Amino acid sequence: xxxxxxxxxxIVGGGTAGWMAAAALSATMGxxxxxxxxxxxxxxxxxxxxxxxxxxxxxxxxxxxDENEFICATQGSxxxxxxxxxxxxxxxxxxxxxxxxxxxxxxxEFWQYWLRGREEAISEPIGHYSFNEEAARNLRFxxxxxxxxxxxxxxxxxxxxxxxxxxxxxxxxxxxxGATRTEGMITGVSRNPENGHIRSITLDSGExxxxxxxxxxxxxxxxxxxxxxxxxxxxxxxxxxxxxxxxVPTENVGPPRPYTQSIAHPAGWxxxxxxxxxxGNGHVFSTEYISEDEATALLLKTVEGKPLADPRTIPxxxxxxxxxxxxxxxxxxxxxxxxxxxxxxxxxxxxxxxAKLISHFPDRxxxxxxxxxxxxxxxxxxxxxxDFIILHYHANQRDEAFWTRCREMDVPDTLRxxxxxxxxxxxxxxxxxxxxxxxxxxxxxxxxxxxxxxYHPLADALTKEELAGFLRDIxxxxxxxAARLPTHAEFIAATCAAQAPGVPA
Numbered sequence: 001x002x003x004x005x006x007x008x009x010x011i012v013g014g015g016t017a018g019w020m021a022a023a024a025l026s027a028t029m030g031x032x033x034x035x036x037x038x039x040x041x042x043x044x045x046x047x048x049x050x051x052x053x054x055x056x057x058x059x060x061x062x063x064x065x066d067e068n069e070f071i072c073a074t075q076g077s078x079x080x081x082x083x084x085x086x087x088x089x090x091x092x093x094x095x096x097x098x099x100x101x102x103x104x105x106x107x108x109e110f111w112q113y114w115l116r117g118r119e120e121a122i123s124e125p126i127g128h129y130s131f132n133e134e135a136a137r138n139l140r141f142x143x144x145x146x147x148x149x150x151x152x153x154x155x156x157x158x159x160x161x162x163x164x165x166x167x168x169x170x171x172x173x174x175x176x177x178g179a180t181r182t183e184g185m186i187t188g189v190s191r192n193p194e195n196g197h198i199r200s201i202t203l204d205s206g207e208x209x210x211x212x213x214x215x216x217x218x219x220x221x222x223x224x225x226x227x228x229x230x231x232x233x234x235x236x237x238x239x240x241x242x243x244x245x246x247x248v249p250t251e252n253v254g255p256p257r258p259y260t261q262s263i264a265h266p267a268g269w270x271x272x273x274x275x276x277x278x279x280g281n282g283h284v285f286s287t288e289y290i291s292e293d294e295a296t297a298l299l300l301k302t303v304e305g306k307p308l309a310d311p312r313t314i315p316x317x318x319x320x321x322x323x324x325x326x327x328x329x330x331x332x333x334x335x336x337x338x339x340x341x342x343x344x345x346x347x348x349x350x351x352x353x354x355a356k357l358i359s360h361f362p363d364r365x366x367x368x369x370x371x372x373x374x375x376x377x378x379x380x381x382x383x384x385x386x387d388f389i390i391l392h393y394h395a396n397q398r399d400e401a402f403w404t405r406c407r408e409m410d411v412p413d414t415l416r417x418x419x420x421x422x423x424x425x426x427x428x429x430x431x432x433x434x435x436x437x438x439x440x441x442x443x444x445x446x447x448x449x450x451x452x453x454x455y456h457p458l459a460d461a462l463t464k465e466e467l468a469g470f471l472r473d474i475x476x477x478x479x480x481x482a483a484r485l486p487t488h489a490e491f492i493a494a495t496c497a498a499q500a501p502g503v504p505a
Contacts, residue, residue: 005032006364020059097259102474124475142155188201197327250306345385392448
């Protein structure tokens with residue numbers, strides 16, 4: 001039998017994407033593959049992806065990461081969700097938190113009962129029924145899988161961390177598992193004349209590195225997937241108008257919040273991400289509506305602490321490659337596409353691409369049906385996340401020209417159908433494997449003032465007194481248990497505090 005198994009994998013580029021790929025492949029297929037990562041210290045990384053979603057814990061478990069050690073090494077903190085400020089109307093805020101919202105009953109979601117209760121003036125704000133939100137608002141955190149003696153889930157969490165330190169941490173794991181790193185700038189690419197596949201890359205040292213499968217983690221430029229293979233790019237800037245970000249780290253002010261903040265501005269929005277040693281800040285904006293100098297000035301005016309470095313500009317174009325897998329090249333991270341960091345999906349999309357690569361891992365035949373299936377799944381994931389991000393912009397009641405255009409623009413049919421169904425019935429249905437589940441969609445739709453015309457008829461099965469008691473019980477359980485948690489700062493200090501930068505071991 002002819003052995004067509006792939007042995008040599010070359011990862012082009014380091015950073016978060018490159019070292020996540022190296023760590024995952026070396027942990028799962030290290031005995032079968034020779035994994036070589038090529039990067040140059042002369043090429044910087046974007047490195048602003050400091051907020052994540054809970055799925056990152058699955059990846060960390062896959063590669064064998066001890067959570068406390070990882071948090072300590074990356075100056076990390078915990079994340080219970082995102083607070084959105086001024087997104088619906090100026091002066092309003094809401095949270096999109098992880099985890100359970102209330103408790104489902106009689107085959108329908110909790111919010112159907114909450115919608116009925118709102119009509120009857122017995123519902124409190126929706127966040128009062130979320131364990132995550134109650135903990136977040138009170139700056140509390142602990143690892144609580146389930147609220148004791150109840151049917152309610154406990155804390156669901158992700159992380160904030162320094163992306164550069166995360167890449168460094170993953171590098172240590174990957175190299176321990178046999179992956180090797182080569183320093184160098186790529187100056188040439190050789191291709192197989194018969195099928196157009198990449199055969200090797202040449203470094204500025206003159207060294208030639210051959211491979212059978214290449215993973216392009218070279219960032220926005222897409223060294224192999226675009227510059228060499230000319231795969232093409234699907235541009236979504238007609239829906240997502242922002243095209244630039246200004247990033248700046250600042251000193252921490254007060255105890256760290258266990259959540260990300262997203263603050264809407266006249267032509268974009270600002271992120272605020274608390275780490276142990278600093279706070280990450282950035283202003284994502286449209287240059288059609290505000291100049292870079294004005295955007296920078298607004299960011300510096302609204303940060304909470306003293307800047308620790310000069311502001312850095314990051315231009316981008318929202319969209320995705322026409323094919324994430326082309327020939328024998330698979331693009332991960334910024335090489336495969338970019339959806340702005342509004343819902344912290346950048347690192348997840350890397351993780352998602354790696355998981356699907358392992359699922360679809362090829363042999364040297366590179367069968368087209370397998371390639372096509374991978375590309376269809378990646379495209380679906382990108383498009384559904386795109387829709388969720390567009391929703392935040394589209395569902396606004398602000399007066400500025402930028403926001404008016406976002407509100408009045410046509411949106412993808414897939415998003416329009418979801419909005420129309422929710423507005424008519426209060427119902428949301430997750431399709432296939434889309435990332436954001438029903439409760440996430442509800443929090444944004446409701447938080448940005450899309451009010452359903454009705455609720456599910458099953459919510460009328462309770463009397464008004466029974467409904468009031470049901471809502472009151474959940475509210476009491478959530479509030480009492482959240483109040484018992486340690487503060488976020490106390491939990492970090494007790495379990496995973498990092499050494500202050502510059503302090504010797």
